[in-house]
Amino acid sequence: MVAERFRVVQRIWRADEVAAAYAAESRAMVDALRTVPATHFDRPTRCAPWTVKELLGHTVIASFRTVEMLACDGPTAGPGGLVDAIGYYVADARFRPDVDGARVVDAQRWAAARTVDGAVDELAARTASATAHVAAAPMDRLVVTRHGDPMTLTDFQATRVVELAVHGVDLADGLGVNPWLTDAAADLVVALAAGTTLAPVRAARGWDRAHLLRAVTGRVGLAPADSSAVRPAGVRAPYFGGTHRSSTVGEE
Structure with missing residues (x-):
């Protein structure tokens, strides 16, 4: 008999899984935000200098990128030239201080007008x-991001689930309410960041899904043992704000 042990280092997402996670997370966010007094939207968030309303503006802008891209022709690159969801979050010009600064201003202007x-x-x-x-859209539809990345629609839409889930937790924390984070969205973000489920880590530490999401995206300080558990060695991870840089602004 032969026993072989292996670890999943990257999850390949199905289009229906990503679509369901996006729809569920966006509905949960809308339903939760409708119950919060308008005065609370002026509160600060961890994504400084944004207030809750301004961070909401950034989230709305980010979540609509898909429609803007589907209005354009897809790329001609073959599968070997495509960027996946993890590769989208890469340390390049998209995270320069001036680019982050433009994101900040765009969201502030959006919020001020509404x-x-x-x-x-x-x-x-x-x-x-x-x-x-x-x-x-066709299941094999390709898109080109505003950063020039050729991607499958499914992979890009996975990054939109990240935006809704991660900034949804930021919004809830800023508002001082319980996060509305859905299981499907939380599982997608964790698998994207860690390559596999971290359910045993979460259970052993008594964390809820929102705290696990904060942990894998660098939004909370971690003990060395916890840090190594949520960021497994040898796993290719996205370049998130918080895990790789001091700012949590601009994960879009």
């Missing part, structure tokens, strides 16, 4: 539009 109710309504409309556009 009421809180209008901002949440726009989140609902834009995420619903993105869900519908993705459902209508």
Whole structure:
């Protein structure tokens, strides 16, 4: 008899899994934000200098990138030239201070032009539009990101789940409410960051899914043993704000 032990270092996501996670997470965010008093949206967030409303603006802008790209022709690159969801979060010009600065200003201008109710309504409309556009697109559809990355639509949409889930936790923490994080979105972010499920780590430490998400994206300080557990050696990981750089702004 032969026994072989192996570890999953990267998850390949199905289009239906990603679509379901995006739809569920966006609905949960909209439903939760509608219950919060408008005055709370002026509170600060860990994504300084954004307030809750400004971070919501960034999240809305990021979540609608899919529709903007589907309006354009797809790339001509073959499969060997495609960027995957992990490769999208790479340390290059997209994370320069001036690029982060532009993200900050864009979100601030967006927030200043809308009421809180209008901002949440726009989140609902834009995420619903993105869900519908993705459902209508061919399963093998390719897109080109604004950074020039040729990607499958499924891989890019996985990055949109990251934006909704991670910044959703940031928004909830800024508002002082319990995170609305869905299981599907949390599992996608953790698998993207760690290559496999971290359910045993979470159970052993008594963490909920939101705290595990904070841990894998560098949003909380960790003891050395916890850090090595949530960032396994040999696993290719995304370049997230918090895990690789001091700022948590601009994971989009």
